[in-house]
Amino acid sequence: MTTPEATPRGEAALLGPAEVRTLAAEFDIRPTKQLGQNFVHDGNTVRKIVAVSGVTRDDVVLEVGPGLGSLTLALLDVVERVVAVEIDPKLATRLPTTVAERAPELSGRLDVVLEDAMRVLPSQVPAEPTALVANLPYNVAVPVLLHLFAAFPSLRTALVMVQAEVADRLAASPGGKIYGVPSVKANFFGEVRRAGSVGRHVFWPEPKIESGLVRIDRYPTPPWPIDEEHRRRVFAVVDAAFAQRRKTLRAALATWAGSPAEAERRLVAAGIEPSARGEVLDAADFVRLAAVDPIG
Incomplete structure (x- = not known):
C-alpha cells in the first residue's frame, strides 16, 4: 500500500539534541523509566514518521506522549490539528509554549489534553481524531494502542513507534513463533504491517533497545462487529x-x-x-x- 507524501504547511523549527537537553534542564524534566520517556531529537526521524504515517492537511492527529514536542512540531507542519495527550503535567504545560516559540503561526492548531492515554475518551478530546501518530511509551505500548482503537472509532490509521520486538509481534502473521495476542488483537481492528526501523542514537536518553514503526489501517468496512x-x-x-x-x-x-x-x-x-x-x-x-x- 502506498501512502501520500506529507506536504509541509509551515516553518516549524524542529528540536535538536541541544534544544531537547536545554528544555529538559530549564524545567527540571527528567526522563523516567516508569513513564517510558525517551525523547526524539533528530529532525530526519520525525519527518520520516510523519511521511510514513501518510497524514495530510485534512487530518486531525492524536499524538500520545508528545514529550518535549519533537514529533508535535513536525506534525503541525503538515496536518490540520494535533491533539496531544500527555500524562506528565510539566510536559503538558510546557508544550504549547514550545510550539508558540518555534512555530507561532502553527500554535493555534495544537490542543493538549492532560490525561493517561490508557483512560482518555472521546469526550475529553476537542476534535475527532482521524489518525494516531505517536512515539508510544514502550512499557504500555500495546494496551494504549488497543485502547485507542477501541475508544476512538474515528481513527482510520495509526503509525506508532514501539520497541522493535513489539513491532515484530504486532505485525506477525499466523504460524510464526512471535505471533500471539498482540498480533491478533491489532488485526481485529485493521491491517497491520511493519513500516520501518529507528536507531537508538536519535533518542535522549539513548535506550538499550531498538525501535520499530508499525502502521495499522482500520478496515474501511469492518468484516465483523466492532462494538x-x-x-x-x-x-x-x-x-x-x-x-x-x-x-x-x-x-x-x-x-x-x-x-x-x-x-x-x-x-x-x-x-x-x-x-x-x-x-x-x-x-x-x-x-x-x-x-x-x-x-x-
Missing part, C-alpha cells in the same frame, strides 16, 4: 488460547468453554481443528469461534 461487547468476547477467546500456547485448543480453551468437550464442540462448530494451536488461527477464526453459542 465493545463483541470485542470483549473475541479478546477473551484470544487470551485463553495463548495463555497455554503449547497446548491444543481443545485443552487451552477448556476453562473458557467450561470443559474440554465443550471447547471441542465450539471449535468444530467454528470450522477449527480441535488439535490445532492458537498460533495458527487468524483474527477471523477467533471471531467465528467467539460467535458460537454455548450449550443451554
